[in-house]
Amino acid sequence: MIYFVCNRYIMTDKLFTCSTFLEDKKFVQWRLLREEELDKYWLSFIKENPELEEEFNKAIRICDKIRINEKNFADTDSLYQRILQSISIHRTNKQKRKNIIYFLSAAAAVMLLLIISTVYILNKNTVSTLNEEIIGKTLPDEHVTLMTGGKIVTLNQDAKVRLDNRQISYTDSSNTTKSIEVDNVQINKLIVPNGKRSSITLIDGSEIWINSGTEVTFPSAFNKKTREIYVEGEIYINVAKSNGRPFIVHTPNLEIQVFGTRFNVSAYNSEQTASIVLVNGKVQVKSAGNKQITMNPNEMVELLEGSMTKKNVDVSLYTSWVNGVFIFNRTPASELFKKVGRYYNVSFENIKCDKWITGKLYLSENFNDVLSSISLLTGKKYIAEGNTIKVIK
C-alpha cells in the first residue's frame, strides 16, 4: 500500500486537484463499492495527507453523483392508470361474486322462511292475531322514526343515530340506547317530522344534522365507488374524507357532488326554492336540467323554477339551526314564521307582518319563551291555541 502514498507525494509537486482522484481507478472503485477494506486504505491515506483533504472531499462528492442505470421512462403515468384500472376491475368482480353469494343465500333464506311460515300457519292458526295488531298499528307522525329492513323504530326527540359496521345504534323513546343489526346492502330511512330534530353519523363518519320535516334515505354501507344519500327537507352535513370517493346528496331536483366539506341543503318539497349553502370545501351542484355549478365556501346556490343562481352569503344565517339558534339578518317575517312553524310543528295563522327581522332566536325547549322572543323581534303579541298561533292586536 505504501507505494501509493509515495506516488501521491510525487504528484503533489504538480498541481493536485480533485481530478487527480477522479482519474484514479482505485479511488473510483472505492466510492463505487464502499468496501471496508478500501475504507481503511483511503481513510488512512487522507490522515497522512491532510493538506489534500479539501480536494479529496470534493472528489468524493463528485463520485457520489455517479449513477448506474438511472433512467426516466415515458408514460409511467399511463402505466399507473392501467394498474388502478386492473385493481378496480378486480374489485368489482369480487363484489359481484359476493353479491351472487349474497343473492343465493338470501334466496335460500326466503325459501326457508316460506317453509317455516307455512308450517306455522298450518299448525298455529290462532296466535297470529297479536302479530297482525302490531304491524297494523299506525305510528303517531310526530315521532322521529327510523325505517330499517322492514322494522319501524320510534326514536327520542333529538335522537342521535349512528351507523357502525352492520349495526345502527340509537336512543329510543324510552331514552335507552339500543342497536339493530343491519346488512350492508340495506337501505334505511330516517323521518324527522315537524317539531323534531335528529342527527345521524353515517358509516364513513360523515355527520348529518337533520332539521324538522325532513326525510333522509341512506344505505347501511356505501359502495366502493360513491357515497350517495337522498334528502327531502333540510340538513347540515359534514362530509368525511374518503380517498376521493365522491359523496353525492340527491334532492328531488338537485344533485350535489361533494369533495370533503361542510354545507347546508334546504330542499323542502313544500317550498318552491331549494338552496345549498357551502361552509367549507368544494361542491358541484347539478340541477334536473343537467346544469352544473361549482360552489366555493360562503356561497349559496338557489334553485327557483329550474334555474340556479349563485351568490355570496353569511353562512351562519343558514346553518345556525344546528346549534339551536335561528339567526336573521334583514329576513322577511314570513320566513321567520315558516322556519319557526316547522321547527316547533305549529302554524302561524293569518299573520300579516311585512317587517324585516334582524336578530337571534334561541330555539328553546319551552315554546312560550320562543314566542315571547318572536314578540320582541316583530313587535307583536301572540297566543298559542293548541298548535295554532294567533296574533293579539
Next chain:
Amino acid sequence: MKEKYYAVDNFWRKFLDGKDDYEAFSRIYNLYINDLLSYGVSLGFAEETCRDAAHDLFFKIFTEKNRLSSIKNPTSYLFRSFRNHLFNIQKRQNRLSPDLPFEKSTFTTEITILDSMISEEETQKLKKIVEDLLKELTPRQREAIYLRYMQEMDYEDIAVLLNMNVNSARRLVSRGIDSLRDKTLSMGNESLIVLIFLLAAYIKGA
C-alpha cells in the same frame, strides 16, 4: 439516496396500516417505477415486458396487501418480486414459443454523472473509468454491485434475490473488487517502479 429509503419506508408503513391508501401507494410507485423498469431492461427484457411485470407487481401489492406485513425492507421486496414477475412472464412466453432463448444472463450498465462541478471533459473521463471497471465484471457481479451501490441492499437481500447464500453474495461483490484490484495493480506497475526507485534512494540515503 438516504431520503428515498426513509420516504419509501414511511409510505410503505402508511400503505400497510391504512385502508386503500392510494396516496401512499402512488408515492411508492413513483419512487420506484423508473428504477424497476430500468433494472428489467438491464436484465435484457423488452421494455413492454418490464411494464407488464411492473403492472403485475403493483396490482398484487394493492390487492394482496395482507401478505406483505412480514416484509422488512420494501426496496428488496420490490426488486425481488419484480424480478420474479419478469421471469414468470418469460416462462409463459417461452411455453408459447419455445425458440426464444431462455434465461439470458446479462446485466448491462449505463453510467450517468449528474454534476456541474467538473468540466464536460473530466466528466467523460470519469464515466469511462467507471465503465471500464464494470466491464471487467461478470453480469452477475455487475448486478450485485448495482443492487449494492444504487439500491443500497444488504448482502442477505442480494443473496435471496440472486438465489445464493450470503457468503456467495459477499464473495460476488468482493470478487468483483478483486478483479478490479488485479486490474489496478497491473496499471500500477509504473508506480511500483517509482516506489522501488525511491526506496532504493531512501536506503542509500540512510
